[in-house]
Amino acid sequence: MLEVNTLLETIETDLSSTNGEAMKTTGYSLSPLINVAVGSVINQLVFGFRFIKESHNHFYAMNKVIDAHNRGLGHSITSVVLTLPWLRHFPLFSYYFDQFDIRLGQLYQYFDEQIRSTIERRKKEAQSNFVRDEEDTYFVDAFVKEIEQRKTLDQGQEDQYFNIKSLRGLCVDLFIAGQETSSNTLNFLVLYMMVFPEVQTKLQEELDRVIGDNEDGSKRICLADKSKLPYTNAVINETQRFCNLLPINLIHRTTKDVDCGGYRIAKGTKIVPMISSVLYDEKIFTEPQKFMPERFIENGQLKKCEELIPFRLANGSVWGITS
Incomplete structure (x- = not known):
């Protein structure tokens, strides 16, 4: 709920700072706020930290790459060359394949940094006999722990499924599949509530019944x-x-x-x-x-x-x- 609170507080601050007057002519886009909130939730789940203030730039840079990747993935030529990979050796097809590969490499760069950081932290904690609270465990941390345990059991042999290559691929899947779909769902929901006010009214009535008296905004679903x-x-x-x-x-x-x-x-x-x-x-x-x-x-x-x-x-x- 931290991200929901942050989003609502940002909206309230923006509206108060302009008294809402500027919004009447310029409008107010919720998309950037929703995108950051969703990205922060995913990043905390996967890497254990939120995108807040100074780290917003990390999100915007990565989200730009994800957007470009998804747009490229939806291009007809990219679809053809991924279906028939041998076409990448021909002009035009090679360009779209290379662009796809470059963007994927940029995403891997960010994920590799976070994975290395987790591995280094775990080494330092092991040396100092530090025991981490299970509630502080995140996906990459748990996955790396499983890799280490399986290597110990298999006398240093790499597991077929629990390895760094698989972890990198899962990180890409989680961000590419989770970021845009979740953000777009919420953006469309906001849009539909404006287009269909009768639905918004019924939705608000149900929320009010469940929340009860919540004038101070302290309770969240x-x-x-x-x-x-x-x-x-x-x-x-x-x-x-x-x-x-x-x-x-x-x-x-x-x-x-x-x-x-x-x-x-x-x-x-x-x-x-x-x-x-x-x-x-x-x-x-x-x-x-x-x-x-x-x-x-x-x-x-x-x-x-x-x-x-x-x-x-x-x-x-x-x-x-x-x-």
Whole structure:
């Protein structure tokens, strides 16, 4: 909740400093604040520290690279050359492949610095017999600890899965998959609350019922309140369905021969799932072009919807999703 408090305090400070008058003509963008808040949450989970004040520049630099990487990843030529890697040896395709490789290298540089820092800290703590509180453990720290333990058990042999190369890849996945999708979901949610004020009113009424008298703004919604907020959760679900964050998913490869819609798809075929074909299917979601959170409510409770797949076509769920 630290990031939520920081975001709200920043907004209040900005509005107070200008008395709100300048905002009437210039407007006020929440996107930068939301982006930093989301990035800070992910960075704390992965590397154990938040992006606050002086470290904002680190976030902006990294986020710029992530944005460029995601835009490049969505380019048709990049998609083709990643599907058929041998094309990287030809003009034009080589440029897009090199740009993709450069941006990935820039991200790895930041992650490598943080991983090295964690390894060095653990060495110093081991030498001084310092025991870290488990609550202070973050993802990279826990992963490095597992690497060390497995090396000890295997007499110095590197584990197939728990190694630095795997850790680097997971860090990239967490930031690239988590930063833009989470930030964009929140940005779209704010937008939809302005476009659909009747939804905003119902959402506010539910939050007021759960929070109660909160004029001083001291209480915040927490995870324990989730089951008490069916409409709030329905609004979030409908936001992710309606905004269709990933119309076209990443390239996948079939692991076995499959039959789909009367077509035979051979093992090893590269496929690109079309998530939008599900999220906007009238057979699944009635009047899909309308923003209707109520579609996820049944008998006053949040309805589980297997067809709500804003991020991927697969079994299971993504990090951060709780029942």
